[in-house]
Amino acid sequence: MAQPCGKFPSVDTLEQLVERDRDHDCEGLGPHHICVRVEAVAQLPSQFGRFHIVAFWNNRDGKEHVAMVHGDVMGSEDVPTRLHSECLTGDVMGSLRCDCRDQLEVAMRKIGAMGRGLVLYMRQEGRGIGLINKVRAYSLQDQGLDTVDANIALGFRDDERDYEVAAHMLASLNVSSIYLMTNNPRKIQELEKLGRNVSGRIPHVIPATEWNRHYLETKARRSGHQIELESTPPLSEQNDPVIIEGQS
Ligand SMILES: [Zn+2]
Numbered sequence: 001m002a003q004p005c006g007k008f009p010s011v012d013t014l015e016q017l018v019e020r021d022r023d024h025d026c027e028g029l030g031p032h033h034i035c036v037r038v039e040a041v042a043q044l045p046s047q048f049g050r051f052h053i054v055a056f057w058n059n060r061d062g063k064e065h066v067a068m069v070h071g072d073v074m075g076s077e078d079v080p081t082r083l084h085s086e087c088l089t090g091d092v093m094g095s096l097r098c099d100c101r102d103q104l105e106v107a108m109r110k111i112g113a114m115g116r117g118l119v120l121y122m123r124q125e126g127r128g129i130g131l132i133n134k135v136r137a138y139s140l141q142d143q144g145l146d147t148v149d150a151n152i153a154l155g156f157r158d159d160e161r162d163y164e165v166a167a168h169m170l171a172s173l174n175v176s177s178i179y180l181m182t183n184n185p186r187k188i189q190e191l192e193k194l195g196r197n198v199s200g201r202i203p204h205v206i207p208a209t210e211w212n213r214h215y216l217e218t219k220a221r222r223s224g225h226q227i228e229l230e231s232t233p234p235l236s237e238q239n240d241p242v243i244i245e246g247q248s
């Protein structure tokens with residue numbers, strides 16, 4: 001497995017990453033040989049706390065991923081980290097078909113209140129199937145299919161590139177190890193397979209609404225999420241890649 005870290009000279013400030021990465025071009029991570037470069041860094045004070053925004057270029061799909069950085073993460077261990085996949089309908093429009101916006105806000109708020117932390121915002125709309133196809137899947141759900149069956153009907157499966165980009169972003173930021181805010185143990189396995197050090201998991205708990213309860217139950221039942229619907233308030237993580245049994 002390619003290991004981009006170790007090739008990176010350490011720098012003192014986030015801003016210096018831009019100059020460091022100017023000529024960066026490694027063999028990349030995973031089967032898709034994903035390589036990313038830090039292209040721009042700026043302060044981004046937000047209603048959730050003080051952050052820097054680090055904008056990444058990648059060598060595969062032209063998507064401009066970002067890391068929201070709070071505090072000093074470079075060279076740090078056990079950095080609380082959240083991977084969030086872009087969800088236009090949830091993050092921006094406030095859709096109640098999922099709870100992506102709540103998940104993002106809770107993560108930003110928690111991390112903003114900690115000494116340090118990271119939110120990696122992955123431009124993987126609809127878990128990598130794209131916006132139009134996500135709306136098509138919603139349409140199938142409107143007709144009675146559940147979320148997994150809707151994606152199967154459209155011929156989609158998990159997209160591994162999400163993790164390859166994230167793993168390289170963590171290496172680019174010189175993060176030594178992370179605590180991952182997630183309810184999905186598979187995310188930890190995927191990042192570890194790509195050479196990242198994950199010290200542990202921080203549960204990410206969001207209560208269900210009447211609109212997304214069925215969705216969350218489906219994910220718990222069919223996608224292996226650590227959700228206990230009977231005994232505790234449901235947890236959720238709509239922005240995870242779809243996990244289809246028998247195809248992983
Ligand atoms: Zn690289």
Ligand SMILES: [Zn+2]
Pocket residue numbers: 087089090091098099100101238239
């Ligand atoms: Zn969503």
